[in-house]
Amino acid sequence: MKNFLNPILSVLSGLLLAFAWPTNGFAGLLFIAFIPLFIAHYRLNKIAVKAVKWKVFLHAYLTFFIWNIITTGWLYYSSAFGMWFAVLVNSLLMTLVFLVHHLVSKKVSSFTSSSFFIAIWLSFEYLHLHWDFSWPWLQLGNGFSESVSWIQWYEFTGVFGGSLWVLVVNTLLYNAWLQYSSRKENSVSTKAIIIKGITIRYGIPALLIIALPISISHFLSINSITNDVEGTEVVILQPNIDPYSEKYDISNSQMAENLMTLAVDSITANTKLIIAPETTLASGMRLTGINRNPALNRIKRFLFDYPNTYYLGGVSLGDSFKNKDKATSQTNYIKNGDFYYNDYNSAVFMNSTNPVELYHKSKLVVGVENFPYKNVLQPILGDVMLDLGGTVATKTTQEDREVFITRDSLKVAPIICYESVYGEYVTGYVNNGAQFLSIITNDGWWQNTQGHKQHLSLARLRAIETRKWIARSANTGISAVINDYGKIITTLGYEKKGALKGTIYPNNKITFYVKHGDFIARVSVFLMLGIFLFSFTRRGVMKRK
Numbered sequence: 001m002k003n004f005l006n007p008i009l010s011v012l013s014g015l016l017l018a019f020a021w022p023t024n025g026f027a028g029l030l031f032i033a034f035i036p037l038f039i040a041h042y043r044l045n046k047i048a049v050k051a052v053k054w055k056v057f058l059h060a061y062l063t064f065f066i067w068n069i070i071t072t073g074w075l076y077y078s079s080a081f082g083m084w085f086a087v088l089v090n091s092l093l094m095t096l097v098f099l100v101h102h103l104v105s106k107k108v109s110s111f112t113s114s115s116f117f118i119a120i121w122l123s124f125e126y127l128h129l130h131w132d133f134s135w136p137w138l139q140l141g142n143g144f145s146e147s148v149s150w151i152q153w154y155e156f157t158g159v160f161g162g163s164l165w166v167l168v169v170n171t172l173l174y175n176a177w178l179q180y181s182s183r184k185e186n187s188v189s190t191k192a193i194i195i196k197g198i199t200i201r202y203g204i205p206a207l208l209i210i211a212l213p214i215s216i217s218h219f220l221s222i223n224s225i226t227n228d229v230e231g232t233e234v235v236i237l238q239p240n241i242d243p244y245s246e247k248y249d250i251s252n253s254q255m256a257e258n259l260m261t262l263a264v265d266s267i268t269a270n271t272k273l274i275i276a277p278e279t280t281l282a283s284g285m286r287l288t289g290i291n292r293n294p295a296l297n298r299i300k301r302f303l304f305d306y307p308n309t310y311y312l313g314g315v316s317l318g319d320s321f322k323n324k325d326k327a328t329s330q331t332n333y334i335k336n337g338d339f340y341y342n343d344y345n346s347a348v349f350m351n352s353t354n355p356v357e358l359y360h361k362s363k364l365v366v367g368v369e370n371f372p373y374k375n376v377l378q379p380i381l382g383d384v385m386l387d388l389g390g391t392v393a394t395k396t397t398q399e400d401r402e403v404f405i406t407r408d409s410l411k412v413a414p415i416i417c418y419e420s421v422y423g424e425y426v427t428g429y430v431n432n433g434a435q436f437l438s439i440i441t442n443d444g445w446w447q448n449t450q451g452h453k454q455h456l457s458l459a460r461l462r463a464i465e466t467r468k469w470i471a472r473s474a475n476t477g478i479s480a481v482i483n484d485y486g487k488i489i490t491t492l493g494y495e496k497k498g499a500l501k502g503t504i505y506p507n508n509k510i511t512f513y514v515k516h517g518d519f520i521a522r523v524s525v526f527l528m529l530g531i532f533l534f535s536f537t538r539r540g541v542m543k544r545k
Contacts, residue, residue, distance in 0.1 A: 006040040010059040013037035014066025021071045021138075022146040023453040030143050031210060034170040037063050039177065041102060056102045057095055064094040072137060074449035082367055090135055097124045100532075107535040110178060114171035116535075119528035121167055122160060126521035129422060133366055136421060137454070140166045145457040148486035152220035153213055154464045155511040158423045160520040165213060169206050176202035221485060231503040232410065232436075234471045235266045237276045237313075238479045240497040243444040252281040252295035259313070260302045266499040267306060272410060276313030277475040278417050278442045279345060287319040287344065290356050296348065303352035310351045310406050312414060313473075314440045317344040317358075330370070330396045342396040345369065347414035347440060349404040357404055361416040362397035363425055369395040401428035410435065410506060413468075417441040420455070424517040426462050431514060435506035436469045437462060444476035448494055452478060460486035465513045469504035484509075 013036040020029035037060065044055050068087040075083035097120055105113035121140075128136045136142075141162025144151045151162055176198050237259055241250065250258075263274050285293050299311050320341035327333070327340045334341065345361040364370040371394050404412050413429030413436070420426065420439045429437065439459055443452035456478050463470050463486045470482040477494035481502035492500040 006043055006055075006059055007062065009036040009040035009043075010062040011066060013040075014063040014070075017063070017067040018070035020143055021067075021454075022143065022457045023450060025143075025146075027144045027147045027150070030140065030166045031169040031206075032173060034167075035174050035177065037098075038170070038174040041098075041105075042178065042181075045106075053099065053102065057099050060098040061091055061095040064091040064098075067091075068094075068138065071450070071454075074446045074451040077447045077449060077451070078445040079368075085367070086135055089133070090138065093124065093128075097121060104532060104535045108531070110175060112531060112535075114175060116528065116531040118164065118167040118171060119524045119531065122163055122521050122524035123528045125160065125163055126518060126525060129424070129518070129521075132370070134363075135366065139163060142458060142461065145454075145461050145486075148460055148464060149221060150214045150217050151461075152217040152464060152485060154461060155220070155467055155513055157520055158465050158513045158518055159461055160518050160524075164520055165209070169209055172202050172206040172209070176206070231505055232272045233268065233270045234273045234275060234481075234502055234504055235263055235271050236471055236473045236479045236481070236492070236500040236502065237262050237274065237280075238474060238477055238492050238496065238498055238500065239277065239280065240476050240495055241280075241444075243442055243475065248282055250282075252283045252285065252293070253298060255281055256295040256298040260299065262497070262499045263302070266501045267309065269306065269308070271306065271309050271501075272406065273412065273438075273471070274309060274311045274313075275438050275440065275471055275473040276311070277473045278314035278440045279316050280313050280475065281315040284316045284318040284343075287317045287342075290317070290348075290358070296350065296356060300350060300352050303350075307352060308408075310349060310404075312347060312349050312404065312412065312438055312440070314416065314442075315346050315348050317346050317360075318342070319344070328396070330394050332394055343394065345395050345416060347404075347416055349412075349414065351407070354407075357402075359402035359404070359414045359416075360396060360398045361419065362399075362401075363419040363422055364395050364397065365418050401425075401432050403429055403432045403434045405433075413437045415439045415462075420459050420462055423462065423465050423513070427466060427514045427517055430466050430468065430510065434468065435508060436471065436504050437466065439470060439472040441472070442475040443478075452476070452494060456480060456488075460488070465511065467507065467509045467511050469506070471502065471504055 013033055016029045016033035016036070019025045020027055020033055040059050041056060044052060044059065065087065068091045072086060073083060075086055101113070101117045101120055104116050108116065125136065125139050128134055128139070139159055141159030143166070144162050154161060179198050179202070180195065239258055239262060259276055259280065267274065281295055290296070303309055303311060318341055320339050322339050324340065331340050331342055347359045349357040402414065404414055411433045413434035415426060415429065415437055417440070426437065441455065443455055446452060452474065456472065459470055459472055460482055463482045463484055467484045469484050472480045472482065477492055477496060479492040479500050481489045481500070481504060483489055484507070490500060490502050492498055
């Protein structure tokens, strides 16, 4: 039985992480999810004689593979290759983090080892936000997206505060087990004293660390029902177009007609904004002729009867040229035609009279919309990373987080799909003046799985971090209005066609997190590097306590 206990512990950690995950899980399991893996690691160090590093690697990989495949296996419905790539590589990266922790733990005290694990895991999550293979979906702090009553303090810390919360509690409780395990041979009376000491040293602090943030969250929620500004009426469209069989077969002009048909029954003279999903107008428009496009002009004509109403929706845009000097690392080259072109996933913003304004999506889905490290990998791999989810070209991005402004100074952030997963990225819109957030997305690639539910759930975190209302338009659903405390006010269900009328409350709040971003992660990077350098440059091995 002893030979099977370590794999069982690894599987248990994977299952705890998976069953804690939104939207069906219980987030409280996150506070104990790493403990079985820590115990397996401890046992391997004690029992294994040869190839300890490989045994640690395999046990950790088992944990993280189970977590990844259960929570993100829905990617299969978009691309089997994409799913396996994401699951296998993300599991590998998590395992490498744990392996480095293993190497450092052999050279430092238990306290320093625990501190290093916290710091390196947060550093890994931070890396996953900023490199070309970015996939931060399983950031630990995201696990509380369905438990918003626990995490109102994210307005100060962002999601990294939640990750830190989880890691600190896990390491405290593991160290409590470690202390007890190392003294289990003592007499019954001595054990009672030991348990009392461990409870005071580890158990009570762990309970306080869990309870105190929840209490603070409850206090912050007291103000959640008040609104000190006038509401703004929005109409959110959900055309429910199958992204595989219909989307690219409908002309832009027909799609514009369909959208206005959806809007006409809900729009009023008080409607400030009509919001349509990502790439609703999917037949690529030419960037240079955007203001003469028939589909957009059809929408403009509809808006003539509503002079105070603006339209915000997704379009596919292209810009071709012969001049090589205009090409960037994101530019596509067509050999047969000997020309270059930039491909954009964009948001358009317009009313009945003003020129069209544009924002180009800038956080791109790996493989589907961008080729990671294209200059290095494309000569080696060719185009293997492309055409994994309906696209055939690398998308072109922009530097700034564009904020659209109506004539009466209402400022809206045009967040496109995957961008809503990135907390600090979204703060860029707010720092540029956004008073509320719009999210336009197409989650139909994943069919009726956890994918679209998790994506909606993650939007709730952005509302709390920025204290901004959200109007979310999803092609196949779920469209929603979310308040500034992460509560979903109203929705239009998955695979339903229609329009959702709602009221949002714009504001000019600037939270601590909006000002300072992922400061917890940046501090963690320095702490991780400091402990790592200390552990491998000092002589001898510290006595473990």
